[in-house]
Amino acid sequence: MNDVAIKVRGVRKSYGRFVALKNLDLNVKSGVVYGFLGPNGAGKTTLIKILLGLSMPDAGEVKIFGEDLFLERNRILKSIGAVVESPAFFEYMTAYENLFHLTRLSGRIGKDKIREALDTVGLRDVEDRRVGAFSYGMKQRLGIANALLPENRLIFLDEPTNGLDPHGILGVRQLIRRLCSERGITFFISSHLLSEVEQVCDYVTIIDKGEKICEAQVSELVGRQARIQIKTPDPDRISAFFRENNIEISDEKTHGGIAVFLVKGPEEFIPELNRKLVASGIDIMKIGKHRDTLEEIFVEFTGKNRTDSASDRF
Numbered sequence: 001m002n003d004v005a006i007k008v009r010g011v012r013k014s015y016g017r018f019v020a021l022k023n024l025d026l027n028v029k030s031g032v033v034y035g036f037l038g039p040n041g042a043g044k045t046t047l048i049k050i051l052l053g054l055s056m057p058d059a060g061e062v063k064i065f066g067e068d069l070f071l072e073r074n075r076i077l078k079s080i081g082a083v084v085e086s087p088a089f090f091e092y093m094t095a096y097e098n099l100f101h102l103t104r105l106s107g108r109i110g111k112d113k114i115r116e117a118l119d120t121v122g123l124r125d126v127e128d129r130r131v132g133a134f135s136y137g138m139k140q141r142l143g144i145a146n147a148l149l150p151e152n153r154l155i156f157l158d159e160p161t162n163g164l165d166p167h168g169i170l171g172v173r174q175l176i177r178r179l180c181s182e183r184g185i186t187f188f189i190s191s192h193l194l195s196e197v198e199q200v201c202d203y204v205t206i207i208d209k210g211e212k213i214c215e216a217q218v219s220e221l222v223g224r225q226a227r228i229q230i231k232t233p234d235p236d237r238i239s240a241f242f243r244e245n246n247i248e249i250s251d252e253k254t255h256g257g258i259a260v261f262l263v264k265g266p267e268e269f270i271p272e273l274n275r276k277l278v279a280s281g282i283d284i285m286k287i288g289k290h291r292d293t294l295e296e297i298f299v300e301f302t303g304k305n306r307t308d309s310a311s312d313r314f
Helices: 044-051 073-077 095-106 111-120 136-148 166-183 194-200 218-222 235-244 267-279 294-302
Strands: 004-015 018-029 033-037 059-064 080-084 154-158 186-190 203-208 211-217 227-232 249-255 258-264 286-290
Touching (some): 004 186, 018 203, 033 044, 044 186, 095 111, 166 186, 166 194, 203 218, 218 294, 227 235, 235 249
Parallel strands (some): 154 186
Antiparallel strands (some): 203 211, 249 258
């Protein structure tokens, strides 16, 4: 099997004078959970439509498992599943009946395969219950079961945990990780819930204004620099201390007289720094290693002051 699930080279797409994608490159390894992030209007929806064969780029190349998507579109799409936004089902039908009729669109699939998919997502016990009585989380699971048939190797998920309660989010997250590790299924996830992407994805790409601005392994991205977090009620004195000792401040926030500083330095420097601060008579409420979250990194790459709310139409 090809070790690259998705290969995008120089993809460009315009809508009139608006350029949605600007010579975008992308590499998605097989058998990983891949996060795809960007602000509203960044071009996420445009690329997903192209990868699903629903839209043609103006220029560029797209290969799925080593084959040209636009030359072998019909054959390639038989190995691709997708759950885009809220999955739609026939509310008056049972879970089994929905999958039975929906899979007829892609060819005849045996009853055992359908029941196996329901078992995989934890819905085998309710296969005879009408979908209209399902919770939102159960419908999300049924959507993933449908995307698994017929034995798809690549699954696109758009906001897979949106609208779920904490238990539902955990269940979907565990399901995705299990299907990836046990079956080698590649997941391509687009989401605004950055904390969820951080916990479930192996790799992530961030795009902005149609261009890729970051592509990295999540574990490397969130641990890319060593920083120390210090919480203190003495912001003025600690600022002077940092200046006198040539310690670089990377961020500072003050609320209600309590300040939180982020300074550059390795974890090994924490005990010595703490001793120096205490010896200088500065009150310390908390000190420790700071690990950047994906949300902080996203804001750093796409702009701290950005507050646009335009929909991601392209």
